[in-house]
Amino acid sequence: MTSDFIHFFQLLDTLSELNEAEKKIMKTLFSFRYVPKKTILTQAGETAHELYFINKGLLRLYYRKDGEEITAYIFREHLFASSYDSFLKQEPGIQYLETLEDCQLLVINYRQMQELYQTVPKMHIITRKIAEQRFINAQQILSSFLLDSPEERYAKFEQSNKDLLHRIPHHIIASYLGITPVSMSRIRKRRIEQQRK
Incomplete structure (x- = not known):
């Protein structure tokens, strides 16, 4: 059980150093859960009752509109994840996790x-x-949508999340970057050709 909390406490100690008594309380309130791939943890119309710390794996926050899924965020290892607006307000949300x-x-x-x-x-x-870090991330994503070309958005994603290109279906990454899978495929092909030169 202690090994389940190694990365959790490594992160929290960078934010505010915790003593052993405080860590013991946390261990009683957080529980370990294995969740298989493609499990919906929260869906639109439901209230999010849980907050997650990811020891291993990836979560995706997305919306559904006109039969399409629009990826809003990809949570990776050692991040906290939830459908935050629903969790904080304890009201039905519009997101899927x-x-x-x-x-x-x-x-x-x-x-x-x-x-x-x-x-x-x-x-x-x-x-x-x-929350401050999440705000900064959200601002960077918004700025990128307003200021960067699709190719620039892809390049930034590739630079900071290269491993995810091999872990996540490309149509989900395309949705997250606000481009079509066909456009992303063309961008990837151009970048590979440039790197070969």
């Missing part, structure tokens, strides 16, 4: 999270810092 790979997760529900805020006050600092 799905596992893209077999996942090993640490899970806490909304009630336990409120208990954690009471028993480990440092969680206020930790969640604020995580």
Whole structure:
């Protein structure tokens, strides 16, 4: 069980150093869960009751519109994930959260999270810092959509997430980058040809 929390506490200690008593409380409130690939954890119209820390695997947050899936974010190892607006407001959301790979997760529900805020006050600092990072990420994604060409968006994704190109179906990456799978295929081909020169 302790090994399930290694990366979890490595991350939290960079945000606010926790003592052993605080870590012990967290271990009682978070539970380990194995979730198979292609499992829907939250869907539109439902309230998200859980927050996840990803030990292993990938999660995808997406919307559905006119029969199409629009990928909003891809959560990778050692990130917290949820349908945040629904989780924080405890109201039905408009997003889907799905596992893209077999996942090993640490899970806490909304009630336990409120208990954690009471028993480990440092969680206020930790969640604020995580929220700040999420805000920065969201701003970077928005800026890229407004300012970058599809080719530039792909190049940035490739630079920072090269491993994901081999782990995620390309139509999902194309959706996340706001381009069609055909356009992304052309971009990939051009970049491979340029790299060969």
